[in-house]
Amino acid sequence: MTHGKTDEDISNTHLSDISQENQETPETRRRCRTGSLKKQPFPWFGLDIGGTLVKLVYFEPLFLTPDEEKKEEESLKQIRKYLTSNTAYGTTGVRDTHLELKNIDLEGYKGNLHFIRFPTDQMEVFMKMVIEKQFATLIDTFQATGGGSYKFEEKFHSEINVHLNKLDELVCLIKGINFVDRHSDMNGESECFSIQNPSLGNDQIVKEPFDFRNPYPYVAVNIGSGVSIMLVNSENDFSRITGTSLGGGTFFGLCCLLTKCKTFDDAIELATHGDSTKVDKLVSDIYGESGYTKFGLAGSVVASSFGKMNSAEHREQATRQDIAKALLVTITNNIGSLAINAAIQHGVERIVFVGNFLRVNPISMRLLAYAMHYWSNGSQKALFLEHEGYFGAVGALLGNVCGS
Ligand SMILES: Nc1ncnc2c1ncn2[C@@H]1O[C@H](COP(=O)(O)OP(=O)(O)OP(=O)(O)O)[C@@H](O)[C@H]1O
């Protein structure tokens, strides 16, 4: 939970505040006189430097006019080629090709939007790439959001002479959600989906397209390293209502600690083959099979997460897979509980879950969908978006120095 915060701390934010954090340099002022992304020189990037992952969104313009083609410097062509012809950068950078948005319209240009991520602790490698691939000869300012835009600002400036133009992470997130939802069905798929029959006992999910064109109000739950929960009243009006430090970073961190797994994908793979009931104490373990009927707690409900691990016998029986699954269930259910309370408190029906914790993670999606349905008697609905953790970076791309 967000501890020690007063109502005054929970401030309403407007998208027009997007450039409040900007510390303009003479150069950024010069470049943005016109107030339009279109007038920014290519390449167009949006950077979201999070607590665990950096997300980089790159707009690849198609169909440049002959004049623009002629003017396109050789180094710009090289950047375009490097980013669009590779799917891996160094040993840790990945381009999520399945998320590429083709032929989208941006400020009068048609182009493809590419989605790239790498671990935040590999920032040195990214900065080396910026130098080697001559990004810095073409742009001197990255539109950047996330806590790392503050943390790394000085390093970028002093080491590679690149400015980070800081944009608020939650403003970028909401702006990015809105933009991607409106542009992504060009690939023939619905960006927004719910989960069919989430109560089914297995971890497979069947996605059901959801029309997100008129979504307001909705609760947005961003599950990154930590979790932020926002009430979104309209595209330009939202507030952060609560959050929790028990997020994706907690799952991954504890899983590394307890199972010795090395990657997030391995942690999810372990969980896929685990049985959390070997680790958690259920209501049936306390009350017997019938559960605590007087207060509607079925025997299958978790009474105490990790509650069996005080017993040496149970510890011996629990596998790495069981522990990974119990961790995933624990963290997911806790987030689900905060989300449903927030939605009920504010009388909101739609709860949109985003963030990279949901990457390759159908188990959590199903659990969240089930929990929203179960705890609200069907009146609240969990929604998910295909581009999961990339909305902040998209918002940064759109929110150039002058606002867009
Ligand atoms: N390849 C990966 N490496 C590490 N974590 C991953 C990976 N893929 C998914 N995750 C999960 O996603 C989480 C990070 O999500 P996300 O990128 O949305 O947040 P962030 O921006 O880094 O964090 P925050 O917003 O709290 O600063 C990790 O904590 C982990 O649970």
Ligand SMILES: CC(C)(CO)[C@@H](O)C(=O)NCCC(=O)O
């Ligand atoms: C600190 C941020 C906003 C960084 O993205 C995120 O990790 C978060 O919302 N953490 C939870 C903080 C809290 O509300 O307890």
